[in-house]
Amino acid sequence: MAIASFQHLCAGFCEVVRVPAPSLWADADGRVAFHVIVRGATVNLVHLPSRYPEHVFVVFDLGRITDDGPASAARSSAMLEANFALLELYQPTFSRNPASGDVVLQYIYPLFDATPAGLYELIHQGVDIISRVRGFATAPFGSEPPQVATCPPVGALHQLA
16 A cells, blocks of 8 residues: 555555654654664664655665776766666656765655555665675675664755755
């Protein structure tokens, strides 16, 4: 069954992963957000109800591309090409936060199709993708309990306002 609100999606997701649901509030810019750490990856879930009431932004933090030269350029090119290759509705896209330099993988998740189990699967798929991009293996799927917390939108999210 689809979820009618971001708060219900958050509560249902926390129930699926068996952690207490955080209390959610809007920040000064009207964003409601929480983050979850799954297999060592930080995933921010952001809702902008005044601008995009029917969508949730799911943003995976990859950190900075630290190597310089050809390796960095090749990695950046591969991420840009991946953005083009899928050509799907609501596909994940790589981008770079101009303020911090951090690379992120972003999804737009339609709230009208959202389910707690679907969000759980989306998060694990995203963690798999960023693990390959960062070049390291994360803990096996389901081996590490997620950590959930309310957060004001972090550095990678300030551009969404």
